[in-house]
Amino acid sequence: MSTSRQPKWRKKMAPVSRWLPGITRLATLLLLISAVIFVALRVAAPFVVSTGMVRSGIEDALSRWTGYKAEIKGSPELEFWPTPRITLHQIAIRQPPNAGNKLLGTIDSLSADFSLIEALRGHASFHEFHLLRPNLSLTRDQQGLIDWTYAGQLAKAIDGAHQDGNAQVLDRKLDAEVGAITVEDGTLNVTDLATSKTYHFEGVTADINWPRLSSGMSAVLIARTAGQDLKLDFSSRNPLLVFGGKTTELKASLASNLVTASFSGLGSITNLTGLSGNISATIGDMPALLAWSGKSIPGIESLKSFSISSDVLSAANGLRFNNVTLGLNGATATGVMDISSVRNNRAKLGGTLAFDTMNLKPFFDAFALRLAAGEETATPDGGPLQRLDLDLRFSAKEMQLAPFNLSDVGASVIVSSNEAKFDIGDSQFEGGTMLAHLEATRGDFDGGGKLQMSIRGADFGALVERLQLKGPLPLTTGSLDLNLKTAKPLWTAGLGDVTGQLTFHAGTGSIANLDVEAIRNQSAQQKFFPLSAAGDHSFPFTEAQLTANFSAGSAELEDVSIKGAVETLTLSGIIPYESNGLALSGSLQATDDTRAAELPLLPFFIGGSWPNPVISPVPVLTQPAPSAQ
Incomplete structure (x- = not known):
């Protein structure tokens, strides 16, 4: 036997199917009514909203926020689609006449959204501000704070905000809606009383997101000063505490072609007390940065x-x-x-x-x-x-x-x-x-100043080879002591302004391109000859020592002795090192006195210039032998 029975789930869903169309119809009706009201308000708004009331309302809002008096000369422009918005032209913000009539700034035009419902009720509530070509002048006081004169809404909020842990707390009476603020092609002058300087910024563009005075704030500002474009990013959960000079959480970064810098952590715009966080800075061209800032330091090029x-x-x-x-x-x-x-x-x-x-x-x-x-x-x-x-x-x-x-x-x-x-x-x-x-x-x-240097056990031969120095130089491991001084400032002193002494001592080694045997042979044949003509062999030695005194652009050699296994070379005289000239007297003689007859004393003069000086032998006067008695 068959039965016709609906599933249980169908029975349970049946009531839903009955009331769902009703809900849909109701929602559609509500949307239609809302759309009609919205369109009706936009159509009727120009006839029922007073332009003067909106204008007066924004004048009052500017005055209330700044503590100054807002004056609007241009005719206002109202728009109601897609959102109600007012645009005002030729705005000046200044002190009241009885307070000095000081001008805070001017704005070519200011646009702001306003609440249509509030306007219909006779009140004006504004948000989403756009400032075109504002020209503002601010003062930074001795403590590093911006002087928010005349205690407007912002100044009262800054003074009234207090810190609770890491958060700012603001009384509801002082709180207010801010919204988004954009600035286009502005000019800003900041007078710093602490330094008596005025900083001028032009081409200022800014995007500020600040829902309410009691909430966090983020801002991006681009400006040009002294021919350099700067970009500043700033954010803080406690902007009122920041503007009040208190230590609180903040993030800030500066970017330009010359320098980038950033800070994240606890900080203050007035002092370094309680500072804690991370900083970074990069300067790609230090001389260019100093030139841009108007500073000049000699010798900075290498930094x-x-x-x-x-x-x-x-x-x-x-x-x-x-x-x-x-x-x-x-x-x-x-x-x-x-x-x-x-x-x-x-x-x-x-x-x-x-x-x-x-x-x-x-x-x-x-x-x-x-x-x-x-x-x-x-x-x-x-x-x-x-x-x-x-x-x-x-x-x-x-x-x-x-x-x-x-x-x-x-x-x-x-x-x-x-x-x-x-x-x-x-x-x-x-x-x-x-x-x-x-x-x-x-x-x-x-x-003036002095320089002292002490070298021990260094391979001077490797140094000569690596620096590709020319001329007869010692290839040895030795020690050197240098003691120099000058009476002139270190940053202006030249070689001719230096006095002092150098001492050098070495053990076994050799002097390249110094052939003592060839020197003896050439001295017997020539009155003078270049060192290069005396062969290219080296002079091996077992001990070398040198002392040089520096003065008036010259080095005076004294006590120069290079002792070889067979012969000993001695030198003394003047080396004007600024001209690479030489004026030395030297001699070769037997290291062992028993070989003096075989290797007699050979004095000579060294002149010309380094690294190929000229050698001129000096005749030795022979003393007559004593007569027999």
Whole structure:
């Protein structure tokens, strides 16, 4: 027997099918009614909304926000499609006449959306502002804050905001809707009372997203100043605290063709107390940046690029930089640094940095720049660099000090108001070791300085070969001590301004292109001859020592003795090293006195220029033999 029975699920769904069409019809009806009302309001709005009321409302809103008086000269333009919007022209914002009538700025045109419902009720509520060619003038006070004069809505909110943990808290009475603000082709002048300077920005374009005064804010600003385009990105959950100079969370970045920089963390626009976060900065062309900023420091050309990335934290009397990555002319270092305040309003930069490879010349230049900074005023505090003390330690696996290469280097820079020292405390140099000390005299550092260098056990033969030096030079492992000084500023001193002494000592080695046997043969035949004509053999020696005194652009050789197994070469005289000239007297004689008859004393004069001087033998006067008694 068959039965006709519907499934249970069909019975349960039957009621839904009955009421679903009704819901659809109701929703459709509501949408139609809303559309009719929307269109009706847009059609009727021009007839029922007062242009004067909207204009007056935006005047009041501007006055309320700025604390100044808004004056609108141009005729307003109203649009109602697709959204109600008003555009005002020729706007001036200034103090009331009884308060000085000071002009805050002008705006060519201002557009804003407004609430149609509120307008129909006789009130004006605005949002989504667009400012075309605003020209504003602001003042930055001694504390670093923008002077929000006359306590408008914004100023009251800034004053009334307080901090609760990491968030800003604002009384409801002070809160207000802001919305999106766009700026096109603006001009901004900021007068800084602390420096008595006015900064001019033109072509200002900005996009600001700030739903309410109590909410977070993000902004992008593009402007041009002194011929350079800048882009600033800023965001904070607590913008009112930021504008009030309090320490709070913020992010900011600056980008241009000359410099990029960013900060993220806790910070303040007025002071460094409580600072904590991460900073980074990159300068691709330091001379160009200084030229753009109107600064001029002699010798800066070698300090081409600079970058830093670091965690930063406020410390006692200064800042602490951890996890530092520092770049200088392509060299990279890691370490820690700190900046602290010392007596007499001076700042001190200290730290320890470790390089893999580095070029020491920029550090020498930076050292000289630090000293030269006060040259123009001839006082120790003549410039910002002069007011910065240094105490830096750094190491490097490889270091270039043209034309030399060092390895496993430990060095330091110490500069204060009365001393300036650069030390290489330890380094490997050509198979030996090298120590160096550079010091500037006290005062304003323009009284001169000194250089001391000590080399032990270095392979001078390898150095001569690598540098491709010409002429008869010692190929040996030896030690050298150099002690120089000058009375002129280090950054202006030339070779002719240097005095001092050099000593050199070596064991076994040879002098290339010095054939003593050929010299004796040529001396017996010629009154003078070039060194190159005396053969190309080397002169092996067992011991060599040299002392040279530097003065007035010349080196005076004394106590030069190169002892070979058979003969000994001695030299003395003057080398004007600025002209590569030579004026030396020398001699060859037997190392062993028992061979004096076989190898008699041969004096000679060396003149001409390096590396192929001329040798002129000097006749030896023979003393008459004593007569027999």
